[in-house]
Amino acid sequence: MAIPRFWREIPSRYNLYGSKCGHCGTLDFPPRTVCPECGRRSVGKMERVKLGGKGTVVSYSVIHDAPAQYEMMKPYVLAIIEMAEGCRLTSQVIDVDPAAVKIGMPVEAAFRKLGSEGEAGVIHYGYKFRPAG
Amino acid sequence: MRDVAVIGIGETAFGELWDKSFRDLGIEAGLLAIEDSGITAQDLDAIYVGNMSAGKFIDQEHVSALVADYSGLADQHLPTVRIEGGGACGAIAILQARMAIASGQHDIVIVGGAEKMTDVSDARAGEILSATADQEWESVFGATFAGLYAMMARRHMYEHGTTREQMAQVAVKNHKNGALNPNAQFQREITLDTVLKSGWVAEPLTVFDSAPLSDGAAAVVLCAMDRARKFTDTPIRILGSGQASDFLALHDRRDLTTMDATVVAGKRAFHAASLTPEHVKVAEVHDNFTISEIMAIEDLRFVKKGLGGMATEEGETALNAKVSVNTSGGLKARGQPVGAVGIAQAVEVVRQLRGEAGKRQVQNAEVGLTHTLGGTGATAVVHLFGRAN
Incomplete structure (x- = not known):
């Protein structure tokens, strides 16, 4: 992946920036230019908002067969997480026994290494989630 | 809008076909469908191709022209269209070809779909x-x-x-x-x-x-319903x-x-x-x-x-x-x-x-x-x- 392609997404991947529709108030992550609810009425009215980082597991899978760059992580827990603000995202659940992950489990965002461009390439960082107390 | 029928079908065996290239597969399915339909290649008005990712699997884009060429149709100069849409590309190609016939633009169109997935590693295919x-x-x-x-x-x-x-x-x-x-x-x-x-x-x-990773191709010949019976007694209507x-x-x-x-x-x-x-x-x-x-x-x-x-x-x-x-x-x-x-x-x-x-x-x-x-x-x-x- 080209380096600028990853840089462009840093605000959302490092700091969980999403967007809020200035017309209906719906919150989206990652940020959108057009609100799926309001369409054209939302154009130019999308505000940047930072998510709080708390959420719950909506569904999950333990991944055993993964692309080369995730080889060292497997088996790892992939999950869809519903954030407290209502939007959903896909990430990993870490610092947990995979067998202990459940639907409805509360989790919180943590800053982690996501992957890298080969052994000597750029390292990508972003959010993963760990169990929340 | 005109009714459209399938008048010919063809498919290759599916599997890990290391001795066959993308071209081999596409042509085999296409020729089977044409033979089954009773048309000749000269009756074709256009070629539609469903293909997900030849660019990544075999480093080849522009596969619609390639298929026409290697089917021996280069000097017929047919319009060719390649449709991308993930796994649905072949089904979308049928839909687009059907609309082209229904509209009156074309009368007889072949729609092929092919993928050559085993020229890359399993891990790469997954990616x-x-x-x-x-x-x-x-x-x-x-x-x-x-x-x-x-x-x-x-x-x-x-x-x-x-x-x-x-x-x-x-x-x-x-x-x-x-x-x-x-x-x-x-x-x-x-x-x-x-x-x-x-x-x-x-x-x-x-x-x-x-489902496995596979090589294979399939093709159908679509024809305006009002002409279909010239070629077959069993047209299947869409x-x-x-x-x-x-x-x-x-x-x-x-x-x-x-x-x-x-x-x-x-x-x-x-x-x-x-x-x-x-x-x-x-x-x-x-x-x-x-x-x-x-x-x-x-x-x-x-x-x-x-x-x-x-x-x-x-x-x-x-x-x-x-x-x-x-x-x-x-x-x-x-x-x-x-x-x-x-x-x-x-x-x-x-x-x-x-x-x-x-x-x-x-x-x-x-x-x-x-x-x-x-x-x-x-x-x-x-x-x-x-x-x-």
């Missing part, structure tokens, strides 16, 4: 498949294609009580059908235990819950078609256990054909994973939401049961050369409606359906076919 999901907000975070379907499966189990055994029954059934299909990649029956005890790909899905899209990323969808794109595409197709799911006796649905077939039979309204697993377990989708689903063996057993999938589904349904399906023939099938997915359900296409009286 290419996952490119039909959201690369920026799913794949980067470690989401594999199987992992995304596994999360649908997990949620389906949680909300509807679907079991691993019920999902495994999809694979058992489709292998049983595949054993009757001489072109299938896997022509061997399996047991429930084979599925349950095979290795995890992404829990709760195992290797045997997943009764209705529907296509729909949805959020690209799974996490943005309304319900993880329903593919709204399938629901909408199905409604559009049934509405266009003035039919209901009860009319369908044979269906080829997109079983890239076992959970996909369970969700498809629910979302197409063959069974109520949540009862897909139970219906499968009780044999309602077996050969010559309530609705015969994936008589070809489906993606699971016939194979999954992505670009060819939607076309191969149509080939099977046409074969069934003509009464040419041999040992896996569905009795008294008047209406057949194909259902094809792109990505994790961001695209769905449904076609309804019927015998023309």
Whole structure:
């Protein structure tokens, strides 16, 4: 992946920036230019908002067969997480026994290494989630 | 708008075909379809090609012109179109070709689909498949294609009580059908235990819950209905078609256990054909994973939401049961050369409606359906076919 392609997404991947529709108030992550609810009425009215980082597991899978760059992580827990603000995202659940992950489990965002461009390439960082107390 | 019929079908064997190139496969399927239709290549007005990712699998783009060229048609200068749409590309190609004929622009069109997946490593093939999901907000975070379907499966189990055994029954059934299909990649029956005890790909899905990587091609010849009888006594009419899209990323969808794109595409197709799911006796649905077939039979309204697993377990989708689903063996057993999938589904349904399906023939099938997915359900296409009286 080209380096600028990853840089462009840093605000959302490092700091969980999403967007809020200035017309209906719906919150989206990652940020959108057009609100799926309001369409054209939302154009130019999308505000940047930072998510709080708390959420719950909506569904999950333990991944055993993964692309080369995730080889060292497997088996790892992939999950869809519903954030407290209502939007959903896909990430990993870490610092947990995979067998202990459940639907409805509360989790919180943590800053982690996501992957890298080969052994000597750029390292990508972003959010993963760990169990929340 | 003119009615459109399928007048010719052709497909290669599906499998790990190391001795055959993308060109070999595309041409073989195309020539079989032309021969079956009774037309000559000079009758063709256009070529449509469904292909997911030749650029990544074999470093070749512009495959529609390539197929025309190597089919010996270069000096006919036909318009050629390549359609991309994840796994649904072949089904979209049929829909676009049908519209071109219905509009009066063309009379006779060949629609081919092909994929050559085994020239890259299995790991690379997995990455290419996952490119039909959201690369920026799913794949980067470690989401594999199987992992995304596994999360649908997990949620389906949680909300509807679907079991691993019920999902495994999809694979058992489709292998049983595949054993009757001489072109299938896997022509061997399996047991429930084979599925349950095979290795995890992404829990709760195992290797045997997943369709294989395959090489293969399929083609159909479409013709304006008013000219079809010049070439065949058994034209198969396209009764209705529907296509729909949805959020690209799974996490943005309304319900993880329903593919709204399938629901909408199905409604559009049934509405266009003035039919209901009860009319369908044979269906080829997109079983890239076992959970996909369970969700498809629910979302197409063959069974109520949540009862897909139970219906499968009780044999309602077996050969010559309530609705015969994936008589070809489906993606699971016939194979999954992505670009060819939607076309191969149509080939099977046409074969069934003509009464040419041999040992896996569905009795008294008047209406057949194909259902094809792109990505994790961001695209769905449904076609309804019927015998023309």
